Amino acid sequence: MQDAKDKTLKELAKDCRTVEDVHEMLKNMCRDTLQPVV
Secondary structure (H helix, E strand, O other), rough: HHHHHHHHHHHHOOOOOOOHHHHHHHHHHHHHHHHOOO
């Protein structure tokens, strides 16, 4: 299972060039989960 997680993270991070890119990617991935349901 860890190999699948590593592979997924590597695929997601391949377009990230800076720490800010990683932060933005994570923020976008979590947006729906973190926003309160109205």
